[in-house]
Every structure is written in structure tokens, then in C-alpha cells.
Amino acid sequence: MKKVALAFDLGGTELRAALVSDKGSLLSFSVVPTHAAGGPAAVVQQIELLASTVLAQTPDLSPVGIGIGAPGPLDPEAGIVIAPPTLAGWYEVPLADILSSRFQLPVRLENDANAAALGEWRYGAGRGARSMVFVTVSTGIGGGVIADGRILHGRRGLAAEIGHMTITSEGERCFCGAIGCFEAVASGTALGRRATARTQQFDGSALRQLSADADVTGRHVVEAARKGDVQALELLQAEARWLGIGFTNLLHLYSPDILVMGGGISHGFDLLQEAMTTTIHDRAMPAYRDVPIVPAQLGRHAGLIGAASLILSSEEKIGPGPSSPEDADKRGAA
Amino acid sequence: MKKVALAFDLGGTELRAALVSDKGSLLSFSVVPTHAAGGPAAVVQQIELLASTVLAQTPDLSPVGIGIGAPGPLDPEAGIVIAPPTLAGWYEVPLADILSSRFQLPVRLENDANAAALGEWRYGAGRGARSMVFVTVSTGIGGGVIADGRILHGRRGLAAEIGHMTITSEGERCFCGAIGCFEAVASGTALGRRATARTQQFDGSALRQLSADADVTGRHVVEAARKGDVQALELLQAEARWLGIGFTNLLHLYSPDILVMGGGISHGFDLLQEAMTTTIHDRAMPAYRDVPIVPAQLGRHAGLIGAASLILSSEEKIGPGPSSPEDADKRGAA
Structure with a gap:
């Protein structure tokens, strides 16, 4: 079975989703205008819908986890979106917990610039x-x-x-x-x-x-x-x-x-x-x-690919002290 | 037995040494003008002499290792002083290896500014x-x-x-x-x-x-x-x-x-x-x-105390990937 991750790039203008392989390729992709004025609940609904769309394109693949890039400031360790200026009504939203309980999968969150940096580092110009x-x-x-x-x-x-x-x-x-x-x-x-x-x-x-x-x-x-x-x-x-x-x-x-x-x-x-x-x-x-x-090298997909790598690359450590895929699983199951 | 480290702060002007406790206190101290024009061999000789002086002040204590702060550029992982502008004739000197074979102790090297930062972090204003x-x-x-x-x-x-x-x-x-x-x-x-x-x-x-x-x-x-x-x-x-x-x-x-x-x-x-x-x-x-x-908070001793902490604080990681006291011992014994 191919190891794949579900990735989201949540921006103030666009919400993008993809299924990404452990080689950093997009296996399916979809994008919608972010319902930024609707607050967290509306966007979470969009995320669920977009996930169905993307997963339906590749019915034989099941993601092992979810990586999200979102606008800062956010707390990558706790998985909390703090107060992004481009998303109305978002304040201390525990997005990782919300999505991991909806999807029953481990979820990792990273700010969008870091996600793009990760993408270029793992699969692009910075390999x-x-x-x-x-x-x-x-x-x-x-x-x-x-x-x-x-x-x-x-x-x-x-x-x-x-x-x-x-x-x-x-x-x-x-x-x-x-x-x-x-x-x-x-x-x-x-x-x-x-x-x-x-x-x-x-x-x-x-x-x-x-x-x-x-x-x-x-x-x-x-x-x-x-x-x-x-x-x-x-x-x-x-x-x-x-x-x-x-x-x-x-x-x-x-x-x-x-x-x-x-x-x-x-x-x-x-x-x-x-x-x-x-x-x-x-x-x-x-x-x-x-x-x-x-x-x-990755153009506008760097953020998606980097978000996926939060799940696919177990060497990446975030937060204090050593972290492991087990930690991610634990958070996902919490 | 008290856990102590032998610390050196090697500068272009002064060479300082101390025995430092795991609380970050100087138990003995000595300083000489660096024989900077004499090249690495002369300075290593000074280091050995200064070590004897410092150790003689506290005859009941044996250091568990040696930490050195030295001018950059240097490679902290390999323990090599690369080419400091203030030390004549120093080029790619494997100082950690030299000292670990002389003293039969693990040796850790760090650049002087980082050593001072470490001192303030572990024992000073940044605790x-x-x-x-x-x-x-x-x-x-x-x-x-x-x-x-x-x-x-x-x-x-x-x-x-x-x-x-x-x-x-x-x-x-x-x-x-x-x-x-x-x-x-x-x-x-x-x-x-x-x-x-x-x-x-x-x-x-x-x-x-x-x-x-x-x-x-x-x-x-x-x-x-x-x-x-x-x-x-x-x-x-x-x-x-x-x-x-x-x-x-x-x-x-x-x-x-x-x-x-x-x-x-x-x-x-x-x-x-x-x-x-x-x-x-x-x-x-x-x-x-x-x-x-x-x-x-530590004034001019920050570098010495930080150098000692390279040995005394096993949590500190340097170089690629996780490092442990065992790694330091291995390098020390090499």
C-alpha cells in the first residue's frame, strides 16, 4: 500500500487540498475560495468537503495522517491557530484536535511559510x-x-x-x-x-x-x-x-x-x-x-507538499524535545 | 563526589581556565596572556600548564570532561578550530582530539560567543x-x-x-x-x-x-x-x-x-x-x-561557565541529530 498524506493549505483567499505521496507528488488536488468571513466552523466544513473531493479522486488510497499549513501566528506543537489577521473570527482554534476527531487521523499543523520551506527542503530546491x-x-x-x-x-x-x-x-x-x-x-x-x-x-x-x-x-x-x-x-x-x-x-x-x-x-x-x-x-x-x-522548485504547491511531509517524514521534529510518529499518533487519538 | 568540568576560554589576548561545578560556580580559576604568536603547539602547552595550576587548587576534585570556548570559525561537532583571525598559524587544528588524548577525558569545543550564550542560558540571565x-x-x-x-x-x-x-x-x-x-x-x-x-x-x-x-x-x-x-x-x-x-x-x-x-x-x-x-x-x-x-549576569566568566556546561549538561545537543554523553565519551576516547 502506498503511503500518502492528506494535505491542506489554508489561506485567507484559497483553501487547497491534495493527496500527496511520500515522494512529494500530488496524486489528487482541489481548491476552493476560502469562506474566510464565515469563521472557523464554516472553514472546517469546507475542509471536510474538500477532503471528500480529493479522496474520491483516488478511492484506492487511504491517508495515514493530515498535514495543514495555515496562517500564523499559530502554535505548531499544540496544533492551535492563534489569531491570523486574514481569517475573521479565528482565535485560539484547536484545529489539529478538531480535524483529528473528525477524520480519526493524526493531524500536524504548521504555519504556511514554514510549510512551504519544509516542502522545498524535503522535495524541492533545498533537498x-x-x-x-x-x-x-x-x-x-x-x-x-x-x-x-x-x-x-x-x-x-x-x-x-x-x-x-x-x-x-x-x-x-x-x-x-x-x-x-x-x-x-x-x-x-x-x-x-x-x-x-x-x-x-x-x-x-x-x-x-x-x-x-x-x-x-x-x-x-x-x-x-x-x-x-x-x-x-x-x-x-x-x-x-x-x-x-x-x-x-x-x-x-x-x-x-x-x-x-x-x-x-x-x-x-x-x-x-x-x-x-x-x-x-x-x-x-x-x-x-x-x-x-x-x-x-515547487511553485505554489510547496506549502501543500510541506504540510504533507509533516506526516510523511518522521525525522522532522517539532516542538520541545524529540518528537516521533508515536507522538503524532497520540495527539491524533486524543 | 562533586561533578565538575575543566573549562577553557581561549581568546586572542587571554587564555583562561577554571574548574566549574555543575551549579555553574567557579571552584578555581587562572589566566595567562595567550601566546598567540606561538601557534597551536605553544598554546596547547599553555593549556596543559594552566590545567595543572587550576587542578592543583582543588586536589580533591577530578573533572569528568573538558569544555573549551575558542574563536570561530570552528567546527563544534568535529572539535576543529578552523582559522581564527586572532590566532596566528591555527588552521584546521583538531583541538578536541589533541586535548582528549593529552588528558584522557571527553572534550567539547564551541565558539566563544556560543559558549557565553550557553553560560547565560544555563546559569545566568536566560535560565x-x-x-x-x-x-x-x-x-x-x-x-x-x-x-x-x-x-x-x-x-x-x-x-x-x-x-x-x-x-x-x-x-x-x-x-x-x-x-x-x-x-x-x-x-x-x-x-x-x-x-x-x-x-x-x-x-x-x-x-x-x-x-x-x-x-x-x-x-x-x-x-x-x-x-x-x-x-x-x-x-x-x-x-x-x-x-x-x-x-x-x-x-x-x-x-x-x-x-x-x-x-x-x-x-x-x-x-x-x-x-x-x-x-x-x-x-x-x-x-x-x-x-x-x-x-x-555572568560577566566575563560566561564563556568559561558555558564551556563547562557542554560537559555538565547532557541535554545540550550539538551537531547533527541527537547527541549524548556516550557520543562525547566516544569522541573523547578516539
Whole structure:
């Protein structure tokens, strides 16, 4: 019998489910818009429905457990979703317990950025590394860290809040209130904002053509640069420099064996790479300069695959002290 | 029989040794200037001599093992000192093996900043925390991180290079070549440099009186501020703001239960505290604002006590996977 896990990726916009093999492949998949306004009960109902859909696609397979990625803050050890800003009415929801009693299966919960980091680590670009930093650069900047063979959690699972690391004293104020956050200068949003400021409606630029004369996004910049647009290429140079400054900090602070970049802006990885590498080489201390910086491999499925790996990979330890599949079973049966 | 460990703190300037009890107390202590120019053989000889001195002070006690803190980069798992800039001629020296064959005892090696962090964690200001960040602010800025119950090592043991985290785009160039390193704006050296720039020889200021009209140091600023000197108090406000910005990053990145500040400048902790706390409150995301920031408790002995704890505290895991006292014994006997 094939060993498979049921995985969920619970976001404020989409709820995604899959049956995942122990090789990290999706055997079935389904997605619905998250009923975020309905509170926990409505979403749990969606999860049950989505599980039926996914399981019906592969009637001969029974999952050995359930892994879920959900927005933080959450407590991965207790399996509790604490108070995610993107899910209305969620406050201290014991999601792992709720689902394990519904499905009679062991359930493991992890925050979404960590789940994606786990996916890339176990089945994607970070395979074989003992320490890995995963950075996702899209609307915001988030990340997850594998430190010496396990996820870095810290107090309340809040480690690796990479986007709100101060790296400069310039730029626009971050939504968090501070000046100089990595996210405020280097996210896709920041890139789009710079592109919008540099162009004008109806100016005939490639960037404004791609955006249909609305605000330019980071993805438009990547797209225009790929077609050779000089303005877009210049914007990406500046973007790459900010990313390089932030990545250099992450190398110094976590000393990973590899740094994996995901998120929408990583579609322009090849266009960013040279300037990022130059910045890192200029700023990192010598011992950190040769750490590979690579694009993510699993795309938007990283979180699902990583969530499944919470069940499928027994080596992964979470919470205090050594944990084992038996522990997961115990929690599942509680 | 009392359980004790022999501990060494090997620095570029001083070599210190102590017999340490399992309560973290120094039972005997000795120190000599490090024969840094003499290469590994000369220093190993010093270590043997110092061990005899320390052991002779407590003839009724036999250490169960040896813990050493030494300058990085080093490989804590293999027990190899890689290439410390402050020790001439040291290159890939298997110090743990050398000493374990000389003393016929298990030997554990850790980098000096991590050893100090371990000391504060096990016996000092960080007792009971699952995650802790230790920052030492003196000539430079260094640190060690306890993450989810164990030292954060990363690739080649190089994690937590806190001093070279970029936090601004202003200030003087760091010795490492980059602009905006935490160390370049917030170390005792940076504080002294600002104080020197703000005063003049023979200007009669409290700062120049304390420095005997030479360059002002960070310690002079703390001393003058303690006497109520307005200029020094203003300089400490600016210092506290830089420390607050850097500490906020460390909270976001590692999510410790507590942040412990050591080093020479921490003698002014009470004078810095209010402005540091205000900066952290202004810049940290809400979930991180209540993390206690406290002064170190063990002073200059933190490294020795932490090195001893490598032997005395069997819970501490280093290197890949679970390690046990048996592992240490095996390495010791090899």
C-alpha cells in the first residue's frame, strides 16, 4: 500500500487540498475560495468537503495522517491557530484536535511559510541541506528557516519574520509602521510601486502597456524585463540590490547551506541573479559568499507538499524535545 | 563526589581556565596572556600548564570532561578550530582530539560567543528560556542564539554573525567593507567614535576628562552618563536607538523568549534601557514587543561557565541529530 498524506493549505483567499505521496507528488488536488468571513466552523466544513473531493479522486488510497499549513501566528506543537489577521473570527482554534476527531487521523499543523520551506527542503530546491533559508518574495516577503535539521520555531512559532527585518533607513514607511523593512523596499509591491512612480498613464512604456495603464505590478516588471525593456531591467537591478542586502543578512544570521527564493518575483530569478550575487559578494563576509542562492522548485504547491511531509517524514521534529510518529499518533487519538 | 568540568576560554589576548561545578560556580580559576604568536603547539602547552595550576587548587576534585570556548570559525561537532583571525598559524587544528588524548577525558569545543550564550542560558540571565538571543556589545558586536532548546549552529557553525547584519544605509564603513552593519553603528567602538567626534582635546568636557584628553571610548561615555553628564546621556540615547533597531531585528528573526545583553556597554544597561525599549516598542510587530530585554549576569566568566556546561549538561545537543554523553565519551576516547 502506498503511503500518502492528506494535505491542506489554508489561506485567507484559497483553501487547497491534495493527496500527496511520500515522494512529494500530488496524486489528487482541489481548491476552493476560502469562506474566510464565515469563521472557523464554516472553514472546517469546507475542509471536510474538500477532503471528500480529493479522496474520491483516488478511492484506492487511504491517508495515514493530515498535514495543514495555515496562517500564523499559530502554535505548531499544540496544533492551535492563534489569531491570523486574514481569517475573521479565528482565535485560539484547536484545529489539529478538531480535524483529528473528525477524520480519526493524526493531524500536524504548521504555519504556511514554514510549510512551504519544509516542502522545498524535503522535495524541492533545498533537498539534502542541513540548514536552509526559504524566502518568498511576492506581495510581501515571508520565509521559513530550517536550522540544523529542523524548522526554527522560536517563541510562539514566530521566528523568521524576515519581511520586517530593518535593512535601511530610507524608503516608504512599511504597513507595520517602521521605516526600512526588507519587505517595504524589496517586495513585489515595492517593485511595482517604483515602476508605477517611474512611468505615467498613457506614456506608451512597455510597463504601462502590460498594466493596461493601471498601476504597474512587480510581475509586470519581470515580464517587461524578459522582453528586454530597458526601464524594467533597470528596475530589476535596483530590486536585486535590495534582495542582495537582505539575503546577506540572512546568510550572516542563519548560516544556511542554501538560500531558496520563491514567490511571484522569483519568476524573474534569472534576471535578478547576477546583480543579487554581486551585492552578496560585496557585502557578505568571505565565509558566507559561496552559499548557493537558488530559485524554488515547487511553485505554489510547496506549502501543500510541506504540510504533507509533516506526516510523511518522521525525522522532522517539532516542538520541545524529540518528537516521533508515536507522538503524532497520540495527539491524533486524543 | 562533586561533578565538575575543566573549562577553557581561549581568546586572542587571554587564555583562561577554571574548574566549574555543575551549579555553574567557579571552584578555581587562572589566566595567562595567550601566546598567540606561538601557534597551536605553544598554546596547547599553555593549556596543559594552566590545567595543572587550576587542578592543583582543588586536589580533591577530578573533572569528568573538558569544555573549551575558542574563536570561530570552528567546527563544534568535529572539535576543529578552523582559522581564527586572532590566532596566528591555527588552521584546521583538531583541538578536541589533541586535548582528549593529552588528558584522557571527553572534550567539547564551541565558539566563544556560543559558549557565553550557553553560560547565560544555563546559569545566568536566560535560565529557563527555550529560545534566547545573547548579544555582546563591546569593541564589536557578537552573539549566540539558543533556538528551541539548543545552540543554533548553521553551516560551519557560522550562524548568529549578528554584528554584520545591515540595519541602515548611513554611518561609517564597517571594517568588513559594508555600510550599515549593526556593529559599525552600535558597538562600543562606534559609541566612542561619536563621543570623540563630538568633543575636542582640552575642551574640559567630562568625556575628555575621563579619557585624559585622548580618544573617548564607549566605556567613558557610560561612566560620564552615570555621573549625569548631559552630553554623555545624549550619546547614550542615540546608542540605545541603534541597539533597539538591531534588537528588534533579532526578535523578528529568532523569536527568542528573552534577549540577553552582555559586553562592556551592558554596564550602562540601566541608562540605555528606556530608550531601547521605546525603540523596540515603536518598531517591533505587536507579538514581539513584550519579550524581556535583560542584562547578562555572568560577566566575563560566561564563556568559561558555558564551556563547562557542554560537559555538565547532557541535554545540550550539538551537531547533527541527537547527541549524548556516550557520543562525547566516544569522541573523547578516539
